[in-house]
Amino acid sequence: MARNKHPEETVNLILDVAFRLIMEKGYEHTSIQDIIAHLGGLSKGAIYHHFKSKEDILVAVIDRITSESNQMLAEIRDRSDLNGNEKLKAIFRESITRPVQNDIFTAAPDFHNNPKLLFSLLHDTIENAAPNYILPIIEQGISDGSIQTEYPKQLAELILLAANVWMNPMIFDSTEEESYCKFMVFRQMLQGFGLDIVDDEILVRLQELTSIYQKSKQ
Amino acid sequence: MARNKHPEETVNLILDVAFRLIMEKGYEHTSIQDIIAHLGGLSKGAIYHHFKSKEDILVAVIDRITSESNQMLAEIRDRSDLNGNEKLKAIFRESITRPVQNDIFTAAPDFHNNPKLLFSLLHDTIENAAPNYILPIIEQGISDGSIQTEYPKQLAELILLAANVWMNPMIFDSTEEESYCKFMVFRQMLQGFGLDIVDDEILVRLQELTSIYQKSKQ
Numbered sequence: 001m002a003r004n005k006h007p008e009e010t011v012n013l014i015l016d017v018a019f020r021l022i023m024e025k026g027y028e029h030t031s032i033q034d035i036i037a038h039l040g041g042l043s044k045g046a047i048y049h050h051f052k053s054k055e056d057i058l059v060a061v062i063d064r065i066t067s068e069s070n071q072m073l074a075e076i077r078d079r080s081d082l083n084g085n086e087k088l089k090a091i092f093r094e095s096i097t098r099p100v101q102n103d104i105f106t107a108a109p110d111f112h113n114n115p116k117l118l119f120s121l122l123h124d125t126i127e128n129a130a131p132n133y134i135l136p137i138i139e140q141g142i143s144d145g146s147i148q149t150e151y152p153k154q155l156a157e158l159i160l161l162a163a164n165v166w167m168n169p170m171i172f173d174s175t176e177e178e179s180y181c182k183f184m185v186f187r188q189m190l191q192g193f194g195l196d197i198v199d200d201e202i203l204v205r206l207q208e209l210t211s212i213y214q215k216s217k218q
Numbered sequence: 219m220a221r222n223k224h225p226e227e228t229v230n231l232i233l234d235v236a237f238r239l240i241m242e243k244g245y246e247h248t249s250i251q252d253i254i255a256h257l258g259g260l261s262k263g264a265i266y267h268h269f270k271s272k273e274d275i276l277v278a279v280i281d282r283i284t285s286e287s288n289q290m291l292a293e294i295r296d297r298s299d300l301n302g303n304e305k306l307k308a309i310f311r312e313s314i315t316r317p318v319q320n321d322i323f324t325a326a327p328d329f330h331n332n333p334k335l336l337f338s339l340l341h342d343t344i345e346n347a348a349p350n351y352i353l354p355i356i357e358q359g360i361s362d363g364s365i366q367t368e369y370p371k372q373l374a375e376l377i378l379l380a381a382n383v384w385m386n387p388m389i390f391d392s393t394e395e396e397s398y399c400k401f402m403v404f405r406q407m408l409q410g411f412g413l414d415i416v417d418d419e420i421l422v423r424l425q426e427l428t429s430i431y432q433k434s435k436q
Contacts, residue, residue: 115333122336126390154396154403161384166376172344178372185372192410 011050013039015064018057027058027117062120066128072098073133084141088134089197092163096205118171125164130156148194155193162186167206169213179210229268231257233282236275245276245335280338284346290316291351302359306352307415310381314423336389343382348374366412373411380404385424387431397428 017038021030032054036044051057076082076090134156141147149155165171167182174182183206187198235256239248250272254262269275294300294308352374359365367373383389385400392400401424405416 115337118340119333119336126384149403149406151399151403154399157390157400158380158384158403158407161379162376166344166379172375181369181372182375185367185369185376188367189376189407189410192407 007050010042010046011060013042014047014050014057015061019061019065022058022061027054030054032057058116062117066124069095070129070133073129077133077137083144083146084137084139085146085195085197087137087140088147088159088195089199091133091137092197093202093205095163096202096209121168121171122165125160126157129164130160134160159190162189169210174210176207176210176214179206225268228260228264229278232260232265232268232275233279237279237283240276240279245272248272250275276334280335284342287313288346288351291347295351295355301362301364302355302357303364303413303415305355305358306365306377306413307417309351309355310415311420311423313381314420314427339386339389340383343378344375347382348378352378377408380407387428392428394425394428394432397424 014035018030018035021034021038025034032044032047035057036042036047039047051060072094073091076087076094079087079090082090131153135153138147138149138152138156142149142152163186167179167186169179180203183198183203190197232253236248236253239252239256243252250262250265253275254260254265257265265275269278290312291309294305294312297305297308300308349371353371356365356367356370356374360367360370381404385397385404387397398421401416401421408415
């Protein structure tokens with residue numbers, strides 16, 4: 001490969017390849033050598049110019065996925081045409097319909113073998129996504145009358161923990177039928193808080209993702 | 219120390235010391251040498267007679283705590299004088315009032331530095347405690363009319379995930395006020411499922427545990 005004049009393109013290329021390999025083989029079984037082998041001639045030195053270690057690459061891969069997701073969350077949070085309840089619904093739908101989800105679920109990464117990924121997801125959920133994106137929306141919903149709660153911060157955390165962690169088949173293995181049941185319990189939980197953000201279209205999509213994941217795992 | 223004729227006592231002694239040190243210093247900062255230094259003359263050979271590695275000791279420590287907790291859960295599950303709703307309430311109260319909880323919260327272990335402990339807790343919650351203890355109780359509650367749900371397995375998981383993981387100040391740092399808010403949201407969630415298992419006595423005890431933890435951390 002010719003020497004790249006645009007270092008950010010090199011970085012993105014490394015992250016694309018690393019993401020795919022980590023998804024396919026798991027972090028533990030992906031070596032720097034594997035990544036190089038899939039970079040069409042980029043040297044080991046070129047990688048180490050940008051990343052100190054394999055762990056550095058993993059952190060950058062996760063940062064990039066998180067930042068894409070945060071951008072989507074921010075766009076919906078900042079819309080002026082929706083009330084709080086509608087924004088929550090939009091976020092939930094958008095989260096599961098983004099095309100990247102098909103890639104992730106097809107790659108079927110196994111969080112059981114990757115405590116670091118799980119840890120990172122859990123903490124990003126509670127310490128970043130909940131307070132920075134879901135909380136302001138719930139606060140807006142309290143103001144505009146579309147959401148009723150006295151504890152917006154904690155409600156934001158509980159909803160995201162259930163959606164991102166518990167309902168995630170990559171973390172807790174579920175059959176399609178079990179996914180459906182989780183989804184119904186999640187819907188009932190939200191209704192208990194007066195929230196109506198889950199509809200049949202979302203249900204169909206969730207089952208689709210679970211099905212993609214189950215087929216890919218085999 | 220004299221040679222112990224009862225190997226199970228030696229094992230228990232090693233686990234007592236290891237538990238305390240891991241709680242105080244964290245797993246990463248506890249060495250086999252530390253454990254030996256607190257065993258009053260037991261040799262390195264004696265430890266390695268029972269455990270292959272430090273990780274082996276950690277696994278045994280966690281197994282012992284889990285098995286004590288499971289025994290309590292089984293006793294309540296198997297009582298014949300309570301309906302399903304009352305059993306859930308008894309389990310919740312018993313879980314937070316056991317004296318060992320004061321020790322654990324005083325020791326204030328930091329799960330942030332210990333992905334393995336977190337991983338183990340998360341999986342024990344969903345794969346052991348929920349299906350083996352909470353699920354049969356919810357099923358009893360459906361039969362005796364004290365609990366209404368179409369999805370007992372998933373409800374069991376969601377309740378325990380919230381209680382064991384989200385409301386656990388060792389996993390997600392919370393001030394006393396935040397703990398109170400989480401608790402109120404948890405109560406509201408349970409009420410949404412028609413469950414009334416949380417009362418003011420439990421609330422006071424939860425705040426007490428959070429307070430013990432916050433003071434110990436300083």
